[in-house]
Amino acid sequence: MKFVKAAAIREAEQQAIQANPPLAAEMMGRAGEGLARWVHFISLQAGITDRRVRLVAGPGNNGGDLFAAALMLEDVFFTPEVWLACSVERLQGASKYYFERLCDCDIPWREMVNEADWPLDATEPNAPPIFVDGLLGTGAQGAPTGVIRRAIDYLNAQSQVSLIVSADVPSGMDADTGAAAGAVVRADFTVTMGFPKAGMAAPAGWAALGSLSSVDIDLPREAAAQIPDGAPGIRWISEATVRDILPRREVAAHKGALGCVQLAGGSAQYPGAMVLAAEGATRSGVGLVQVTTAPASAAAIAARMPEVIVHGDYSADWPMNSKATALVVGPGLGRDPEARRFIARLLRETTCPLVLDADAIGVLEGRPDVVRSCPQPVVLTPHPGELAELLGQDVDAIQSDRQKFAMMAAEQTGAVVVLKGAGTMIAQEGQATWLNLNGNPGMACGGSGDVLAGLLGGLLAQGIPPVAAACAAVWLHGMAGDMAALQHTQAAMNARDIAVALPGAFKRVAVR
Structure with a gap:
């Protein structure tokens, strides 16, 4: 499978959505389902009986992926909760749609817009066994600041005793280079949406990436074929490759x-x-x-x-x-x-x-x-x-x-x-x-x-x-x-x- 640049995949997705607007929610639903499946798989393999999962979301589409995942996790008898590192008013489009569904299902959530809302940089007593990171996506550039930086520090502190799963890219990683300008989530597993991102082919990103897998979000085949190769000369071995x-x-x-x-x-x-x-x-x-x-x-x-x-x-x-x-x-x-x-x-x-x-x-x-x-x-x-x-x-x-x-x-x-x-x-x-x-x-x-x-x-x-x-x-x-x-x-x-x-x-x- 080819690696792709962040701007190229965003453009392909936007063009596909313009041609078929319901596709935005459908692709986000697929992303959430894939995340939920990985959380379920990890839980089974690790023999985890505690069904709590904390999903730490930002304002972008990655946050929407987490809202969709929370709905799927509840359907298979997990106990998800969402910590939102932004105000609800910032949510738009498909992310807002899945957040409203999450509220309708009475899945607990907390709005944590101030740095002081986040616990200190120490392992939280009785923390959930699995955290899901959806703070930043492929469009993020530069060093995270403010609440997002605080939330990243919080996730990394919990990684001492809990497993961390990042959605699409670990928050703080540059999707095109793999480098981190500042704080970056150190994931145990990253579930990327569609194609792997070009920065994942660079050794600079491997320490934060953890073990990489992907979710097919049903991007139309014609749109996927037109995305240029973001890392010429390198191909990723995916689950589908081996199958x-x-x-x-x-x-x-x-x-x-x-x-x-x-x-x-x-x-x-x-x-x-x-x-x-x-x-x-x-x-x-x-x-x-x-x-x-x-x-x-x-x-x-x-x-x-x-x-x-x-x-x-x-x-x-x-x-x-x-x-x-x-x-x-x-x-x-x-x-x-x-x-x-x-x-x-x-x-x-x-x-x-x-x-x-x-x-x-x-x-x-x-x-x-x-x-x-x-x-x-x-x-x-x-x-x-x-x-x-x-x-x-x-x-x-x-x-x-x-x-x-x-x-x-x-x-x-x-x-x-x-x-x-x-x-x-x-x-x-x-x-x-x-x-x-x-x-x-x-x-x-x-x-x-x-x-x-x-x-x-x-x-x-x-x-x-x-x-x-x-x-x-x-x-x-x-x-x-x-x-x-x-x-x-x-x-x-x-x-x-x-x-x-x-x-x-x-x-x-x-x-x-």
Whole structure:
């Protein structure tokens, strides 16, 4: 999905509304419904039994989205209340319409037009578990002042103990640049309306953005098509993107028709890496998962995962499985001479798509060009340190321009490059870069990348093209990470929690 500039999306919406005036209320209703659905989803995943939701609204259309959301939330047995950071007289159009409906339904609200009306910058005792931010929208520029600034400070204080969901953009973020001139809401989740905004493609905004999702507000297709690209060369991986990628299972499907992924690696020093990669692979939809690994890993996998075919005879001369439709190498591999010889052999002889992760990238020893000789598609999944080593750069340089260096690696290797970390980038030579914006800092834990490698290999093995498989894998992995964090907190979650949450992530995009 393309990113768009704020002025361009506003113009498209205004033109559509001029042609069909009732569309204003219809689109706001869709936005409110989408917000309410996300609040409901978050509440269920986090096991929250307290049904209170406080919606903090401003005078613009974002505030109207919150009024519509409050109506929807009450319909599904939440207890919403609205805090209004402006006078009621400032509400206009569709926002006024939904506010009047809110009043008709006796949903409680408070008009808080003075800075003194807002509590001090400290966590409120007995605060609701979820807050929704709709103070400022895409038209806001400059540093927030007065009551709006005070309300932002209040929301950020509550974020210590409550979850914050921002509508469209976090209040205080410049929708075009991602920068914040002053105070900005630090959201856990942002639900953007229609297209993602150009500033969301910029690293400057990622700390405030949280995990990004979108709501289809039913902007007419003709109007949407005319909106110019606000971030040329970058595309966002949305829920809809992944839904279109995942294959539908045929009625007569059997395990042999659904692919076979072969995982190879797992040294005696890192026996758990193959366990986690196998966990990711078995939850990908692939028909068969086979693992060739060191004896220590083989025993652990065989004991934990009876559905996996395990061979404990890994060596550099290990015979590749002729039935494999994708191969994943690297988790726990090590960097000894035997590992180097093994990777060199695979790059010459593999007969199926190949995922190189972790040590399998490290043993390339700064020679990205050797990957080009591989007769099959290759996907590299480096973290910033591994990419820095591959390209002869330092990590700070990589992080300063992730898109540039991901594309540089793709051009030098001829591979699809998945640069992991906040704002995961998927690059292919000559193509737009795909950007993933879900997930959370709790995923920065040992083994998280192993789960991703196995999941990606399983998707590749089903015949999904490499870029599409990478997009689906990183989105599913990120969504599973968000679900794990809601269930266990970011601090206490681990890589196994991500793997266990993968079925729930699939349920977001697949019905069977």
